Amino acid sequence: MTLLEKHPxxxxxxxxxxxxxxxxxxxxxxxxxxDRAKLPSNYQNAKAALERCLTVDECKEWADKALALAxxxxxxxxxxxxxxxxxxxxxxxxxxxxxxxxIEVAKNQHHARARAAxxxxxxxxxxxxxxxxxxxxxxxxxxxRVPARDFEAQVEGSRPPSVDRLARQGTAPKVVALxxxxxxxxxxxxxxxxVVGAFx
Numbered sequence: 001m002t003l004l005e006k007h008p009x010x011x012x013x014x015x016x017x018x019x020x021x022x023x024x025x026x027x028x029x030x031x032x033x034x035d036r037a038k039l040p041s042n043y044q045n046a047k048a049a050l051e052r053c054l055t056v057d058e059c060k061e062w063a064d065k066a067l068a069l070a071x072x073x074x075x076x077x078x079x080x081x082x083x084x085x086x087x088x089x090x091x092x093x094x095x096x097x098x099x100x101x102x103i104e105v106a107k108n109q110h111h112a113r114a115r116a117a118x119x120x121x122x123x124x125x126x127x128x129x130x131x132x133x134x135x136x137x138x139x140x141x142x143x144x145r146v147p148a149r150d151f152e153a154q155v156e157g158s159r160p161p162s163v164d165r166l167a168r169q170g171t172a173p174k175v176v177a178l179x180x181x182x183x184x185x186x187x188x189x190x191x192x193x194x195v196v197g198a199f200x
Contacts, residue, residue, distance in 0.1 A: 043084055050091045059096035059140075063089050064182035086160045090143065093163050094151065097144025098125060100137060139163065145170035 055060045070085035103123045121129075127137035143151075143166045150169070154161050178186055 010030050043087070046084075046088050047091060050088070050095050053092075053095050053099075055130070056096050056099050056132070059092050059099065060130045060132055060136075063096065065094035066092060083160055086162075087155050090151075090155050090160065090163055090166060093140050094143045094146075094166075096130075096132075097140035097142070100141050101144050139167040142167040142170035145172070 022046050050059070050062065053062070054189070066089035068087045072088065073079075073082035073085055100123050104120070105123060105125055123132070123137065123141075127134070132140070143163060144164055146169050150168070176186070
């Protein structure tokens with residue numbers, strides 16, 4: 001069974017073609033190989049297929065497949081395939097985060113129960129059904145928070161960033177209400193609390 005037969009969907013087909021084309025890189029130079037010219041269009045097909053993903057579990061599945069493809073690329077020593085796999089994985093995780101963000105956050109346990117009773121789950125429910133851990137779900141939402149322009153520039157750059165690096169950029173800064181207190185005094189008080197807590 002070929003990679004193409006194993007992955008019949010649009011994105012699976014695009015990933016399989018990318019892997020197959022990159023495997024041809026080991027063919028001696030000098031031989032005509034028109035398949036190499038298809039690589040950018042297949043990456044574009046993969047991007048388009050990811051934009052059409054409508055479920056969190058579908059996005060997770062493709063993020064996992066892209067991770068496996070990146071592992072294969074490392075073994076095959078194919079930098080281009082590895083970069084494309086990293087890009088596809090980042091896009092899959094971003095789409096997963098966008099879908100999770102579209103689900104209203106439960107304000108409290110009562111609100112979560114009411115949503116469940118009405119047939120609407122919470123973000124956590126959707127993430128669990130897709131097989132995401134709490135950390136993976138948070139990471140996906142954080143990647144989705146990275147402004148689109150910044151995300152595109154980084155992912156399409158010569159060295160695409162890791163998902164962890166993208167997620168750090170999407171972390172909301174912690175805002176502390178000083179309520180008229182001096183920032184230096186506040187920091188000193190927090191440090192004192194940590195020191196005293198260490199002895200407790």
